[in-house]
Amino acid sequence: xxxxxxxxxxxxxxxxxxxxxxxxxxxxxxxxxxxxxxxxxxxxxxxxxxxxxxxxxxxxxxxxxxxxxxxxxxxxxxxxxxxxxxxxxxxxxxxxxxxxxxxxxxxxxxxxxxxxxxxxxxxxxxxxxxxxxxxxxxxxxxxxxxxxxxxxxxxxxxxxxxxxxxxxxxxxxxx
Numbered sequence: 001x002x003x004x005x006x007x008x009x010x011x012x013x014x015x016x017x018x019x020x021x022x023x024x025x026x027x028x029x030x031x032x033x034x035x036x037x038x039x040x041x042x043x044x045x046x047x048x049x050x051x052x053x054x055x056x057x058x059x060x061x062x063x064x065x066x067x068x069x070x071x072x073x074x075x076x077x078x079x080x081x082x083x084x085x086x087x088x089x090x091x092x093x094x095x096x097x098x099x100x101x102x103x104x105x106x107x108x109x110x111x112x113x114x115x116x117x118x119x120x121x122x123x124x125x126x127x128x129x130x131x132x133x134x135x136x137x138x139x140x141x142x143x144x145x146x147x148x149x150x151x152x153x154x155x156x157x158x159x160x161x162x163x164x165x166x167x168x169x170x171x172x173x174x175x
Contacts, residue, residue, distance in 0.1 A: 012092050012116035015051040016059040022049040028069055034123045039070040039079035059092040071134045076142040086129035
């Protein structure tokens with residue numbers, strides 16, 4: 001199936017009834033909340049989303065998304081490429097009570113009478129799937145120890161002195 005631009009909003013009820021599938025792509029720069037946690041807004045997100053009604057009658061949005069993006073290495077603070085993969089199984093509901101009645105395997109999306117903002121849903125799922133910290137492999141990392149700073153006076157020389165805890169020995173009762 002050919003990838004199309006991601007629709008911004010859609011009538012999820014109608015698409016669930018007709019069992020629609022969406023194969024879409026969107027630029028990371030068009031997902032500002034997701035891009036804010038990255039090193040740059042370069043890259044694309046590929047999403048495969050299925051809207052349908054399951055056997056129990058729940059309106060479902062299941063999908064997978066992949067994004068090739070750049071995040072900051074926590075060691076050297078340089079950009080590094082990673083691939084983020086998100087999978088989701090959501091149920092569309094219209095009230096809080098319906099959300100509470102869902103099985104634990106489904107996360108609710110409370111719509112009310114609104115259209116489903118597919119880009120917002122995709123951003124949420126990608127943000128959740130983004131690693132909290134990322135590091136280059138140690139041999140690829142560009143960290144360097146600063147060499148232009150003078151060593152502190154006495155660095156590397158340990159002086160043996162009296163232990164600060166030696167006074168505790170005098171408090172011990174003598175037999």
